[in-house]
Amino acid sequence: MSASKIEVFKAIPSGEIKGGLLLIHEIWGLVDHIRDVAGRFAEQGYLTYAPDILSKAGMTPKIGQELVELSNDPDEEKRVTVQPLMREKAAPAFDPEYAEWAVATLRGVVDELADQPGVDGRLAVLGFCFGGTYSFALAAADDRIKAAVPFYGAPADLGAVSAIGCPVLAIYGDQDERLMTGLPDVEAAMKAAGVDFTAKVYPGAAHAFFNDAGPRYDEKAATDAWQLSLDFLRRSL
Numbered sequence: 001m002s003a004s005k006i007e008v009f010k011a012i013p014s015g016e017i018k019g020g021l022l023l024i025h026e027i028w029g030l031v032d033h034i035r036d037v038a039g040r041f042a043e044q045g046y047l048t049y050a051p052d053i054l055s056k057a058g059m060t061p062k063i064g065q066e067l068v069e070l071s072n073d074p075d076e077e078k079r080v081t082v083q084p085l086m087r088e089k090a091a092p093a094f095d096p097e098y099a100e101w102a103v104a105t106l107r108g109v110v111d112e113l114a115d116q117p118g119v120d121g122r123l124a125v126l127g128f129c130f131g132g133t134y135s136f137a138l139a140a141a142d143d144r145i146k147a148a149v150p151f152y153g154a155p156a157d158l159g160a161v162s163a164i165g166c167p168v169l170a171i172y173g174d175q176d177e178r179l180m181t182g183l184p185d186v187e188a189a190m191k192a193a194g195v196d197f198t199a200k201v202y203p204g205a206a207h208a209f210f211n212d213a214g215p216r217y218d219e220k221a222a223t224d225a226w227q228l229s230l231d232f233l234r235r236s237l
Contacts, residue, residue, distance in 0.1 A: 007051070007061075009034070010047075010049055010050075011041065011042035011048040012047060018045035019122030019233065020046070020124070021233070022051070022125045025054070027086060029054040029055065031065045033068070040226075049112070049113050057090055058090070068213060070082050070085075090130075093130075103138060103141050106134065107141060110138070126149040126150075127153060128208070132153015133153040133155070134153070135150040135153060136156070137156060139165075140164045154179055164193065169228070170197065171200050172199065172200070173201070173204070173205025174201050176207040180201070200228060202221035209222060209225075210222045
């Protein structure tokens with residue numbers, strides 16, 4: 001499965017460019033929330049590219065947006081249908097061959113982003129959930145990445161973290177049981193590999209706490225994580 005051209009939402013700063021940011025979406029795909037976050041980073045001076053790496057698997061932005069809205073429906077019977085529908089639509093994306101395609105495609109987006117005026121080699125990746133996992137993967141696969149900020153994601157392959165050559169700020173909520181269970185192993189692997197790794201865990205926050213379009217939004221944690229991310233990007237780039 002070779003890399004290919006995909007849709008990329010581009011948010012362009014109105015003033016000085018502080019660097020280039022590759023923003024990787026959640027399992028919902030390139031939905032309105034991600035486009036909004038891209039715009040917020042552009043307002044802070046980061047030329048932000050948000051690629052769509054799930055339409056190829058069947059999770060188009062239209063379908064993803066419909067599922068997001070369904071997850072917020074006041075009717076509980078409708079809400080409970082979201083998870084099986086999401087798994088059905090996104091299932092192909094969890095094939096190892098798809099992952100190879102996705103990383104190669106993301107590197108192609110980095111090629112374009114790196115060539116833009118004002119970026120000057122200052123490249124970072126930030127992603128949420130599904131995109132958090134791919135943030136780890138891209139940092140390991142592309143040494144042009146100077147900073148990585150995975151929100152509630154985990155490396156798909158702990159053995160690959162030794163290839164990460166940039167600082168990593170990983171952000172979690174302590175109610176995210178699966179990721180909390182695996183975090184000690186991630187920290188150990190990062191330490192063994194000599195990666196500059198920081199994990200920030202927010203008490204009381206759940207998975208997807210940053211998503212203000214979702215039911216688990218935690219305003220206090222999200223506000224702090226936003227500022228923490230900006231500070232990290234500023235230092236790293």
